[in-house]
Amino acid sequence: xxxxxxxxxxxxxxxxxxxxxxxxxxxxxxxxxxxxxxxxxxxxxxxxxxxxxxxxxxxxxxxxxxxxxxxxxxxxxxxxxxxxxxxxxxxxxxxxxxxxxxxxxxxxxxxxxxxxxxxxxxxxxxxxxxxxxxxxxxxxxxxxxxxxxxxxxxxxxxxxxxxxxxxxxxxxxxxxxxxxxxxxxxxxxxxxxxxxxxxxxxxxxxxxxxxxxxxxxxxx
Numbered sequence: 001x002x003x004x005x006x007x008x009x010x011x012x013x014x015x016x017x018x019x020x021x022x023x024x025x026x027x028x029x030x031x032x033x034x035x036x037x038x039x040x041x042x043x044x045x046x047x048x049x050x051x052x053x054x055x056x057x058x059x060x061x062x063x064x065x066x067x068x069x070x071x072x073x074x075x076x077x078x079x080x081x082x083x084x085x086x087x088x089x090x091x092x093x094x095x096x097x098x099x100x101x102x103x104x105x106x107x108x109x110x111x112x113x114x115x116x117x118x119x120x121x122x123x124x125x126x127x128x129x130x131x132x133x134x135x136x137x138x139x140x141x142x143x144x145x146x147x148x149x150x151x152x153x154x155x156x157x158x159x160x161x162x163x164x165x166x167x168x169x170x171x172x173x174x175x176x177x178x179x180x181x182x183x184x185x186x187x188x189x190x191x192x193x194x195x196x197x198x199x200x201x202x203x204x205x206x207x208x209x210x211x212x213x214x215x216x217x218x219x220x
Contacts, residue, residue, distance in 0.1 A: 030143040031069050034111045036197045037139050037171060037205075038096050041112050042082045044209035045092060048217065050084030058083055058093075058121075067096055071109040074098040075124045083117065086217055091117035092136055100138070101129045102162030108132075110163075112139035114209065116216070132163045137212040139169045139205075147177030147193070153184050160189035167212070171195045171205060 042052055056062045056078050065080040072079075074095060082094040093115050099107040100115075107129055119134035140156055142148050152170075160168040168189040176193035184191040190208055195201040 028069070030141070031067070033143040033173070034096060034141045035067060037112050037141050037195075038082070038094060040197065040202055040206050041094050041114055041137070041139065041209055042084075044206045045082065045084035045094065045114070045213055047206065047210040048084075048086070048213040050086050050092070050213070053083045053085070054080060055083050056080050071097045071099060073127075074115075074120060074130055075127045084213075088217070090217055092213065092216070093117050093120040095120070099129050100132050100135055100163070102132050102159075103164070104162060106162065108159055108162060110135075110138040111141040114138070114213065132167070135163055135167055136216045137167055137169065137209050138163055139171055139209075142170065142172040144172050144174050146174050148172055148174075148180055149177075150179045150183065153180040156184065156189060156191075157187045160187065166190075169205060169208065171201075 042054075046052055054062050054065065056066065062080050066078065068077075068079055079096075081096070083091060084094065085091045095113045095115065096111070098110055098113055100110050100113055102108050113130070113135060114137040115130050116134040116136060119130045122128070123130045140159060142152060148170075156168065156170045165188045170184065170189065170191045172193055173196050174193065176191065181191065181193070190205075192201045192205045192208075195205060
């Protein structure tokens with residue numbers, strides 16, 4: 001039996017506790033869900049061998065966290081992100097709600113973006129948007145109480161094409177419907193339905209992002 005919207009919200013809020021207090025404005029349930037997926041991506045970086053630093057400046061550990069409630073520019077503002085460092089000197093940054101330029105040059109919001117650290121630094125230094133060519137992985141979060149409509153699947157296919165083969169993941173807490181799941185199964189990008197922190201689908205997405213990071217560290 002599918003969870004009700006209220007049960008989904010309760011499960012998410014229980015998983016991430018008092019996270020509401022770190023937002024610049026009043027956080028919605030969708031914001032909290034995206035933050036929970038940021039935590040999953042951070043766990044994926046750790047599983048890939050990364051030493052993770054939660055930071056606001058890229059140097060020191062954050063004494064308090066600040067997250068956006070609206071998509072924004074990576075280079076603007078003093079927001080919290082995760083810096084993951086790997087043996088050999090490679091690093092990724094994991095950001096919440098930033099714009100990334102796709103292959104066409106058009107900007108797209110990434111709810112969770114795992115970026116090559118050099119690309120993120122280029123963004124900050126030049127006040128330019130990071131480019132999808134140096135995007136390691138991205139998560140599109142849909143905090144819906146029912147399966148996303150077919151339109152969402154079509155939009156995700158377009159996003160996945162813009163960002164690069166296999167880089168994008170779609171996640172939502174409801175069971176996937178009989179239209180969207182077969183559609184997405186035939187196209188690049190991964191889809192994880194019934195994804196709530198602490199459940200097997202969350203473990204699967206963590207493993208998927210871990211592999212993406214490992215492939216980036218040691219490309220074949």
